[in-house]
Amino acid sequence: MLRRWGSAGLFLVLGVLLWIIGESVFFFLAFALLAAFVSPLIFxxxxxxxxxxxxxxxxxxxxxxxxxxxxxxxxxxxxxxxxxxxxxxxxxxxxxxxxxxxxxxxxxxxxxxxxxxxxxxxxxxxxxxxxxxxxxx
CATH class of the missing domain: 3.40.30.10 (Glutaredoxin)
Structure with missing residues (x-):
C-alpha cells in the first residue's frame, strides 16, 4: 500500500519543504496538485x-x-x-x-x-x- 502513495507523498513533502525554505505558498500548492495528480485517487x-x-x-x-x-x-x-x-x-x-x-x-x-x-x-x-x-x- 505504501508504494502506491510513494510518489504522491514525495511530492507533498517536497512542496512542504519548499514552502518552509522559500516561504512561498505557490510551490506548496504546485507540488500538492502534482501529488494529487500522481496519486491513485484520480483513477x-x-x-x-x-x-x-x-x-x-x-x-x-x-x-x-x-x-x-x-x-x-x-x-x-x-x-x-x-x-x-x-x-x-x-x-x-x-x-x-x-x-x-x-x-x-x-x-x-x-x-x-x-x-x-x-x-x-x-x-x-x-x-x-x-x-x-x-x-x-
Missing part, C-alpha cells in the same frame, strides 16, 4: 482482473491494466477524461492475476498501460486512439 476504482474479465466478456468493455505512479498511465487517464468510466481498470500492484495477464501479452514484462479491447491486447496504446474507441463502443 477509476480498480477491480480484480477476474471480475474485469468476466464483465468485459459480458458487455464488451475494454480492460485497462495500470499501476500507480506510472506516467504513461497518468497520461492515458488524463486524456480519457470521463470516458475512462467506459473501461474496467485493474491495478496490477493490487492484483497478481492482473500482473500475470499483462506479462502474458507483453513478452513477460509488466508494461502498463496495457489495454484489452475486443479481445486484442494493446500495450501502451495512443491515448487519443483509445478515447475514440471507447466513445464509439
Amino acid at each position: 477509476p476504482r480498480s477491480m480484480p482482473a477476474a471480475e474485469a474479465q468476466r464483465r468485459s466478456a459480458a458487455d464488451g468493455r475494454a480492460i485497462v491494466y495500470w499501476r500507480p505512479g506510472c506516467p504513461f498511465c497518468m497520461r492515458l487517464r488524463a486524456t480519457l477524461g470521463v470516458t475512462s468510466r467506459r473501461a474496467y481498470w485493474v491495478d496490477i500492484w493490487k492484483d497478481p492475476e492482473g500482473a500475470a495477464a499483462v506479462r502474458a501479452v507483453a513478452d513477460g514484462n509488466e508494461t502498463v498501460p496495457t489495454v484489452i479491447l475486443a479481445g486484442s491486447p494493446h500495450v501502451n496504446p495512443d491515448p487519443r486512439w483509445l478515447r475514440s474507441q471507447l466513445r464509439a463502443g
